[in-house]
Amino acid sequence: MQLEQQLRNKLKDKDILLMTHIVLGYPSLDVNREVIKQMVENGVDCIEMQIPFSEPMADGPIILKANQDSLLTGTKVADCFTFAAEITRQYDIPFLFMTYYNIIFKYGEENFFQRAKECGIKGFIIPDLPPEMGKSFLELADKYQIAPILIFTPTSTDERMKKLSTYGNGFVYCVARRGVTGKKSEFDQNFDGYLARCRAATKLPLAVGFGIQSKEDIEALKGKADMAVIGSRTIKLVEAEGAEAVGPFIAALR
Amino acid sequence: MQLEQQLRNKLKDKDILLMTHIVLGYPSLDVNREVIKQMVENGVDCIEMQIPFSEPMADGPIILKANQDSLLTGTKVADCFTFAAEITRQYDIPFLFMTYYNIIFKYGEENFFQRAKECGIKGFIIPDLPPEMGKSFLELADKYQIAPILIFTPTSTDERMKKLSTYGNGFVYCVARRGVTGKKSEFDQNFDGYLARCRAATKLPLAVGFGIQSKEDIEALKGKADMAVIGSRTIKLVEAEGAEAVGPFIAALR
Amino acid sequence: MDQNGFFGNWGGAYIPEVLYQTFEELKEEYSRCRKDPAFWQEYLTLMSTYSCRPTPLTYADNLTRHFGGAKIYIKREDLNHTGAHKANNVMGQGLLVKRMGKKRVIAETGAGQHGMATATMAAKFGLDCTIYMGEEDVLRQRPNVFWMEKMGATVVTVKDGSRTLKDAINEAFRDWVTNVDDTHYVFGTACGPAPFPEMVAWFQSIIGIEAAEQIMEYHGKMPARVYACVGGGSNAMGIFKRFLDEPDVELIGVEAGGHGADSGAHAIRLSSPDATPGVAQGYKTMFLQDDDGQMKHTHSVAAGLDYVGVSPILSDLWDKKQVRFESATDTEVMQALELTMKQEGIIPALESSHAFVGAFKEAGKLAKDEAIIINQSGRGDKDIFTIAHAFEDPSWKKFIIDRGIEYSNS
Amino acid sequence: MDQNGFFGNWGGAYIPEVLYQTFEELKEEYSRCRKDPAFWQEYLTLMSTYSCRPTPLTYADNLTRHFGGAKIYIKREDLNHTGAHKANNVMGQGLLVKRMGKKRVIAETGAGQHGMATATMAAKFGLDCTIYMGEEDVLRQRPNVFWMEKMGATVVTVKDGSRTLKDAINEAFRDWVTNVDDTHYVFGTACGPAPFPEMVAWFQSIIGIEAAEQIMEYHGKMPARVYACVGGGSNAMGIFKRFLDEPDVELIGVEAGGHGADSGAHAIRLSSPDATPGVAQGYKTMFLQDDDGQMKHTHSVAAGLDYVGVSPILSDLWDKKQVRFESATDTEVMQALELTMKQEGIIPALESSHAFVGAFKEAGKLAKDEAIIINQSGRGDKDIFTIAHAFEDPSWKKFIIDRGIEYSNS
């Protein structure tokens, strides 16, 4: 089943979906396993798994550190695939890979798609790959039916959004604000205007990410977005209170 | 009696005369007193007393340090005059002032000559005052009958020596070598040639200074020069063995 | 550069979407400037009144005699205001920033030279300024931090990753995506996403334009070879560009050999097989990376060459064999520096000394009626802390120890 | 200069007899050079290929706006090779040395700039080189010692007297009288026995010649005022000379006010009554001396201005009221330096910053259609040890303490 359809099916039962984020290998794949379990059991609808990269230029300090620590403990791209294969077999929600383009490029684009497909991955989020740079990537996405998730930002013009939309699939990741991951965003009038622009530019479901931290944030998105993305927040939680804290936190968001 | 005549009279009895040097106020005027006593009693024929200056640019490390230490203990030009008046009254040999031109200039040239005359000073050695710079100085020297001692050096041409000779009086100070006070000189063939040039250029007695340290040095000068000058050597001696050592040292030179 | 910012297989603009619009504006303004002869004139005027362009081409009489071969000429970018070729790029981008109406600039810096130049430009143009600098480089080049701060810049110490140039670049990008509306990122070398490589190379091309005119005047014909050190590649492209179409001029880029090509501790991207194609920091080039695409640590005695990537334009010229690449080890660099100081009274920066090594290895083999040009990208006297340290000068150490004790007690 | 080397009442050549002959040769060679247009041409070529002459005249837009009066222009001697105007004099004397066939040069240095310049010239011209530097200055300016040694010079620390510039000069004279046959003493400023004051001023006059041409081009008329700091007086004479006969240009020399004109801790020779006429170091001028004629200790935050005498040419111009003299205190100097860095991205040497103080005090009172020129004699970035110290920068201190500990443990 294609990612977009999977999400639309879920949206029949829920006001808004929840996507979460983990950095593979941080603090360890074992902890990742436990965190994913807690997430899925508490109603998360989609999980993006970040393959760590040494130069995560679009990430803020928390995810940056997680990337670096994961690499320091020896996480390899191959481990990430093995882990993904295991997890996607185990849970019935869509799993995505988030990473930077060099990980794919270096692996060999087609090899990467092939292997991801085998591992049951449903989509890719690549923050440093604008469609102009991703001709072959987009062709392979089509060929392997893995959704290339494109990104809208507050600086994107209507025209640009329309153009991006034609390349994207699965859903559109609407970045809530300028900046990197990890800081609080303001969900004010400006933000509403921005989301309306996003909605007008695409028929794909809209996920909103960057700085979503609480039930209130998610409530505020209902009716405007299709999916809320929780990123750094759970990493901090696991660091502070351990994997077991994730379940109750997720449960309380709904 | 004029300086030149004084020296010529002495030369009737001796092969060669001896001039010594002290820095006034170093290590103290009291020690100067004792040193002069030892010098005169042991047959020194002429003494140059250096009025300390803060920038003794033609002096080597020993005399340089003596100048600075004397100033540090507070020696004033006025003290030097008083001391000179006392000493010239006491001993019958000629005493000269050696100093740098600024001491005279700052005091006022005519005042300086007048006061020096009162104090019984017979000549001035001013290493940084070439005759071209000393027009009024030379006029005053003539007026006050204080001998301006001019300096020959190995770099002086015959022509230059002749010219210098016309301005000088008392005797000519022949610097034995290039350089500053305090280092050993070589009294070799070249040196003999130099002294012969000096002798040819002037009718004044010739004193030889810079680096004369021993009886052998003085012996070597006999017949070529009229006066040997002992400079830094006695300062070192006083530093090492005290003023009492000066007498025996001088006695042994003859 | 093609319309996607590629030079052959290399380059591009692998940028986060949030920067898309700002890059559109930048590309537009840049292309307006390129087409406008008045802009280049304004640039020349600025560089000749604020910096001292044209910089001299110095005939190195003693070195020439020492090696007994080609006549050695040195292009004196060290005499630029702030002491390196970096000023050329920065002042050019400063004019662009004024046109775009932005109020703030940010920059990464390795050796500190580009940071110094940017802080200087910001002071002159009345812009806010933040400089990102890896912690290791802050430790190596503290004096530069002091001056940048005195010129009103905020210097942010970057403690992530290898704590050197590439991490400072990442951090600068993070700032940019956050403050994109009023901020321009003054990229310091001919790398990064398009249009930076081409734009930086354009501003730096003033070096080669002058050098060509000067060598024709002094030597009567084109040089046989031109040598430049290659960090990101801006000073190299700056001097090479004008000579690319001269059939008899060979261009040589000298990379940082660190402890040696086989040591793993170096920054050789093009003249050894250690690097492979990759995409990072917004562009595609040859990177020093592992099999997974993770960037490796690099090493060079010269902070400004201690970098994992290289200008995509140079990768392309390497592909096309229009530029030859060599490397110089730390040890060779110190020797070349010492020789140049003693023979010519000139103190090249450690970075620039790499180019001297390259030239010294070959000068003696060329005919006496040939000339070579070495691009002296910067001056070394401001690197006293690195250079005196590298020479292990005992009286320097004693001086620092004594000063440290004095400060500890006060 | 009259035939005895006097400018009015000042100057002359109060030299030990052993130097007479060498001065005759020097004067002769110098006068041959002055009469020979080819010599000046050779000098210009050297300065434009080895240093970067003409140095720019920079319009200080922000400072002008800040003070709201006359247009402020800065003559950029800091962009010379080795970082100060000292290079002009030294390279000129270097050409002379070549002509005279001498094989060795010596020099005194205060700030270290003149020593650096001389060591540089010696390396380039293949001469042996010894530099005399007061112990206090060695401590203040250690990096310069390092560079001089690296360029092959022997640096002798002078521990006599006040252990600063004047003592280094005495010691250099002692060397000269010893090694007069093969050695030339490269006097560093427009002081000392004739022909040095005039000769140094001649080589430095290139500054004013360029500046006059530049200001006419940029401003269309002569400047209202020209400011220069005055240590020995070489940079001041260098820029003033060309303007002396311009009736509407006022020339202002700024001396080192140290802790203040009334403090006794300063180096003000002409703009306070503390100095009196005297003769030392081979020439007659206004000296800071006591009633007996003993030279006093002087003080300035700027080593290069920390000197008891002053150019006899300036004493003469002071007598004749053709140059006005002012002073700047250490505190004012640090403020002017800070302001200039922040406003213009330019780092004047501490010495030069004195001229900036003088200009800043007066610029606001002049009409907007007037221009003034400040002679920036040197760059401050090499004086990090003095400047960071004077600003009492805490992170600088910490850096030095940490480095010191690191070296102690190694």
Ligand SMILES: Cc1ncc(COP(=O)(O)O)c(C=O)c1O
């Ligand atoms: C003096 C100098 N030369 C060279 C470089 C290397 O940069 P690029 O290869 O861009 O010229 C640097 C970088 O900081 C530098 O400071």
Ligand SMILES: Cc1ncc(COP(=O)(O)O)c(C=O)c1O
């Ligand atoms: C930068 C600079 N300016 C000025 C001076 C003072 O010398 P002068 O008055 O001869 O120009 C010095 C002396 O070292 C100096 O280094």
